[in-house]
Amino acid sequence: MPAAESEISLPPPPTSATAPPRLSHLRLLEAESIHILREVASEFERPVMLYSIGKDSSVMLRLAQKAFYPGPIPFPLLHVDTGFKFAEMLTFRDAMARSAGAELLVWRNEGAIAAGTNPIVLDTKRCCGLLKTQALLDALRHYNFDAAFGGARRDEEKSRAKERIYSFRDSAGQWDPKNQRPELWNLYNARIHPGESIRVFPLSNWTEMDVWQYIHEEKIPVVDLYFAKERLMYVRGDALLPIEQAFVARPGEQPQLVKSRLRSLGCSPCTGAIRSDADTIPAIIAELLSFRSSERANRTIDHDQEGSMEIKKREGYF
Amino acid sequence: MAALTTPSFSIDEFLQQEREKDLLRFSTAGSVDDGKSTLIGRLLYDTQSVYEDQVRSIQGKGTTAPGQIDFALLTDGLRAEREQGITIDVAYRYFSTARRKFIIADTPGHEQYTRNMVTGASTADAAVVLIDASKGVLLQSRRHAYIASLLRVRHVLVAVNKMDLIGYDQAAFRAIERDFSLLLEQIAADTGSPVESIFVPVSALAGDNIVHRSKAMLWYSGPSLLELLEALPSSLDTRAEPFRFPVQRVLRPDHSFRGFAGQIASGTVRPGDRVTVLPSGRSAEVSRIVTYDGDLAEAYAPLSVTLVLNRELDISRGDLIVLADAPATVAKSVKAALVWMDRRPLELHRRYLLKHTSQTAPAFLSSIEHRTNIGTFSHEPAETLEMNGIGVVTLNLLRPIALDLYGENRGTGAFILIDAETNSTAAAGMITTASSYETEGSHIHAGAWGPVTAGERAARWGHRGGVLELSGPTELIDAIERSLFAAGAISNRIEADDDAFLLHPSLLEIVTEMQIQSGLLALVVHENDSGTLMARAEDRQLTLDANDPLKAVSAVHQLLHSTGILIFFEKADL
Numbered sequence: 001m002p003a004a005e006s007e008i009s010l011p012p013p014p015t016s017a018t019a020p021p022r023l024s025h026l027r028l029l030e031a032e033s034i035h036i037l038r039e040v041a042s043e044f045e046r047p048v049m050l051y052s053i054g055k056d057s058s059v060m061l062r063l064a065q066k067a068f069y070p071g072p073i074p075f076p077l078l079h080v081d082t083g084f085k086f087a088e089m090l091t092f093r094d095a096m097a098r099s100a101g102a103e104l105l106v107w108r109n110e111g112a113i114a115a116g117t118n119p120i121v122l123d124t125k126r127c128c129g130l131l132k133t134q135a136l137l138d139a140l141r142h143y144n145f146d147a148a149f150g151g152a153r154r155d156e157e158k159s160r161a162k163e164r165i166y167s168f169r170d171s172a173g174q175w176d177p178k179n180q181r182p183e184l185w186n187l188y189n190a191r192i193h194p195g196e197s198i199r200v201f202p203l204s205n206w207t208e209m210d211v212w213q214y215i216h217e218e219k220i221p222v223v224d225l226y227f228a229k230e231r232l233m234y235v236r237g238d239a240l241l242p243i244e245q246a247f248v249a250r251p252g253e254q255p256q257l258v259k260s261r262l263r264s265l266g267c268s269p270c271t272g273a274i275r276s277d278a279d280t281i282p283a284i285i286a287e288l289l290s291f292r293s294s295e296r297a298n299r300t301i302d303h304d305q306e307g308s309m310e311i312k313k314r315e316g317y318f
Numbered sequence: 319m320a321a322l323t324t325p326s327f328s329i330d331e332f333l334q335q336e337r338e339k340d341l342l343r344f345s346t347a348g349s350v351d352d353g354k355s356t357l358i359g360r361l362l363y364d365t366q367s368v369y370e371d372q373v374r375s376i377q378g379k380g381t382t383a384p385g386q387i388d389f390a391l392l393t394d395g396l397r398a399e400r401e402q403g404i405t406i407d408v409a410y411r412y413f414s415t416a417r418r419k420f421i422i423a424d425t426p427g428h429e430q431y432t433r434n435m436v437t438g439a440s441t442a443d444a445a446v447v448l449i450d451a452s453k454g455v456l457l458q459s460r461r462h463a464y465i466a467s468l469l470r471v472r473h474v475l476v477a478v479n480k481m482d483l484i485g486y487d488q489a490a491f492r493a494i495e496r497d498f499s500l501l502l503e504q505i506a507a508d509t510g511s512p513v514e515s516i517f518v519p520v521s522a523l524a525g526d527n528i529v530h531r532s533k534a535m536l537w538y539s540g541p542s543l544l545e546l547l548e549a550l551p552s553s554l555d556t557r558a559e560p561f562r563f564p565v566q567r568v569l570r571p572d573h574s575f576r577g578f579a580g581q582i583a584s585g586t587v588r589p590g591d592r593v594t595v596l597p598s599g600r601s602a603e604v605s606r607i608v609t610y611d612g613d614l615a616e617a618y619a620p621l622s623v624t625l626v627l628n629r630e631l632d633i634s635r636g637d638l639i640v641l642a643d644a645p646a647t648v649a650k651s652v653k654a655a656l657v658w659m660d661r662r663p664l665e666l667h668r669r670y671l672l673k674h675t676s677q678t679a680p681a682f683l684s685s686i687e688h689r690t691n692i693g694t695f696s697h698e699p700a701e702t703l704e705m706n707g708i709g710v711v712t713l714n715l716l717r718p719i720a721l722d723l724y725g726e727n728r729g730t731g732a733f734i735l736i737d738a739e740t741n742s743t744a745a746a747g748m749i750t751t752a753s754s755y756e757t758e759g760s761h762i763h764a765g766a767w768g769p770v771t772a773g774e775r776a777a778r779w780g781h782r783g784g785v786l787e788l789s790g791p792t793e794l795i796d797a798i799e800r801s802l803f804a805a806g807a808i809s810n811r812i813e814a815d816d817d818a819f820l821l822h823p824s825l826l827e828i829v830t831e832m833q834i835q836s837g838l839l840a841l842v843v844h845e846n847d848s849g850t851l852m853a854r855a856e857d858r859q860l861t862l863d864a865n866d867p868l869k870a871v872s873a874v875h876q877l878l879h880s881t882g883i884l885i886f887f888e889k890a891d892l
């Protein structure tokens with residue numbers, strides 16, 4: 001009940017001498033994520049973990065190792081390869097799956113790749129639709145997976161803020177934001193009809209900062225592209241465009257050596273680099289603190305259209 | 319973002335400070351236009367938790383005066399909502415200060431309000447209730463306070479907003495404080511759960527007392543809303559409470575290791591502790607607490623760990639491990655407060671599944687004690703609960719589960735109900751009364767002196783009366799009968815080719831009908847040596863390959879489920 005006047009005084013801050021050790025926010029997030037991983041592995045027939053090679057996937061993979069230790073991870077990893085991933089990413093992917101002792105499945109929309117699908121000929125949205133969304137849906141159907149873990153976080157983008165931890169998809173793999181189940185306490189409703197599936201986001205409550213701090217504390221390996229190095233880049237206004245497949249230089253454009261790194265890993269034609277000197281994880285964290293723009297700002301894909309993430313999700317994307 | 323890197327900034331100090339940060343979850347709610355979105359936007363903006371590109375993208379938009387940022391837009395979400403200009407669901411926001419990381423469950427004050435507020439409050443340590451100072455206490459604020467109390471959210475911060483609109487008037491603030499405190503007392507009397515409340519006069523738009531203390535209200539000498547949020551004790555700390563460990567999964571990678579994986583719901587455990595496994599009641603000693611990062615000398619809530627016991631006990635998912643000297647209640651019948659979440663209203667004797675900790679069990683609602691009117695807090699008789707309705711019901715379970723009252727333990731006292739047919743999450747439940755299964759003996763349906771009803775039988779046996787016709791090889795029929803027996807079904811096998819029935823065909827019909835009437839599962843079997851099995855229940859018929867007995871048994875169970883004869887549903891039961 002309220003104090004008589006407004007003589008509300010703050011409780012004294014806990015001092016380390018009197019207070020029992022508190023669990024840090026990272027330990028709390030870790031415990032929550034492990035709980036989710038175990039629930040899904042126990043309640044679904046055929047779960048799979050989407051492994052996208054990025055920092056979030058690396059954290060998710062480590063959490064899976066922790067959840068089932070000393071046993072193996074009881075589901076396979078699935079990578080949807082668009083054919084436009086940086087070469088370093090693929091090497092890293094194979095090494096990570098091996099060291100985690102997990103089965104790795106790779107799925108490519110070979111038809112679309114053979115037909116020369118790329119974001120320059122098509123627009124980004126249609127390219128993503130074929131190489132990512134369609135490929136993902138095909139893979140899930142092919143293997144008959146009924147639950148798929150993804151590394152998405154709610155802090156990434158506005159439409160993700162309302163995403164459930166168990167995100168319900170109809171038999172076409174589509175997301176209806178109006179038809180999601182309420183999630184209470186840590187009690188997840190895992191019941192689905194044949195053909196339906198769920199996407200599960202064990203990192204829902206993590207922020208970009210949490211992910212990097214965890215990688216630092218746990219010494220989790222991440223792809224070298226995250227660290228600043230002299231790299232050959234095309235410089236277009238503010239944008240740094242890495243040289244990889246399918247890059248079309250404009251007349252007169254010459255690549256330059258720029259000390260740079262990637263902030264998030266996507267397909268090479270659609271992922272810009274940033275100028276940076278951050279070549280260690282603490283340096284990346286320090287850089288993050290000084291950032292004035294959000295993580296996805298350098299992913300061209302989200303700029304196609306207002307609310308484009310939401311549209312992709314409705315169509316079956318993560 | 320937060321704390322710009324200044325020359326004196328040291329990343330090592332920063333990382334050290336981050337290591338000590340804990341986590342507080344709070345929910346927010348108010349009526350439409352109380353200023354909730356503005357308040358959250360303000361919290362995020364003033365704690366430098368939004369990026370410049372996000373601020374840029376909303377500049378010059380919105381409803382505020384030119385030059386003023388409409389903070390509400392920072393928390394705007396889905397396209398459908400943008401079009402309608404409203405928020406319709408729970409959205410989660412993240413920010414952190416030097417002391418704490420915060421998770422906000424932002425719940426709207428309209429459409430499906432109760433359902434969303436309950437969802438947000440279920441994981442919250444604190445609730446921020448908004449009141450528009452220019453309008454006074456509206457229904458929505460009462461509702462939120464009631465829900466916070468019902469869900470046992472320990473701390474309620476009442477933000478009396480738009481103080482700028484009433485000239486920062488102290489008397490008006492005090493009047494709201496008085497009225498709302500009275501209301502909170504009434505609520506506590508109804509829910510049995512007192513709320514600790516603190517009132518703060520704020521202006522979300524102008525930023526008064528949100529992050530920084532206001533210069534416009536010198537009559538208020540208390541802390542700002544954010545200072546309060548930073549100082550509240552986190553209710554996650556349940557280390558001193560009885561140890562509760564719901565088993566999520568049995569880990570047995572090889573013959574030398576058998577561990578029980580789960581997340582500690584409350585309390586503390588150490589190797590050497592004597593524990594009891596419920597509902598079986600068998601005891602053992604904890605020999606190791608295993609994690610990927612090494613064995614622990616002590617583990618407490620809410621850590622996720624793996625326990626190894628000193629002797630082999632039959633333990634499976636859904637069992638509850640407790641300290642031997644602090645047992646939980648094992649019950650088959652409970653009273654619980656329900657908040658109805660589904661568009662389809664509650665129906666007594668409809669098939670629901672109760673998900674409680676890590677187990678799912680068939681449940682039957684045998685009666686509705688009352689419905690609570692949130693406007694008046696009065697209890698009304700009710701036949702059903704509709705979406706957003708709150709009431710108290712009696713639930714019967716097919717088999718006993720280990721639990722605590724919600725008032726004593728959020729983790730082992732909460733459950734959800736799932737509609738067994740549509741799979742939607744039908745209700746949120748909080749156990750208010752439970753008596754021990756052993757001592758209640760045959761009084762499960764105490765009060766009813768009439769004949770035992772079909773519903774009561776179904777509630778106990780897990781199936782209603784029905785006929786399963788089988789024709790195929792004897793061994794396979796034996797296996798099916800046995801599997802049903804193992805699942806707890808009360809069945810009776812009738813050999814249809816018996817002379818008596820061949821002589822008097824109508825006798826078979828009579829016998830079968832009598833069994834159905836008594837709620838039994840009648841197995842009418844024709845044994846033969848064919849390579850296929852024919853199974854029929856009601857109007858559905860299957861022809862199965864008799865050489866794949868596992869598949870055939872499981873298909874027959876499915877058949878019984880799909881006709882609604884068999885009610886228990888779990889994988890484990892197959």
Ligand SMILES: Nc1nc2c(ncn2[C@@H]2O[C@H](COP(=O)(O)OP(=O)(O)O)[C@@H](O)[C@H]2O)c(=O)[nH]1
Nearest residue numbers: 350351352353354355356381390480521522523
């Ligand atoms: N004068 C004044 N207006 C406010 C204040 N907080 C919010 N508003 C305005 O009230 C209206 C509703 O605010 P909004 O945050 O969208 O309300 P919500 O529906 O509760 O999320 C908007 O026009 C806000 O600018 C305040 O403290 N003072």
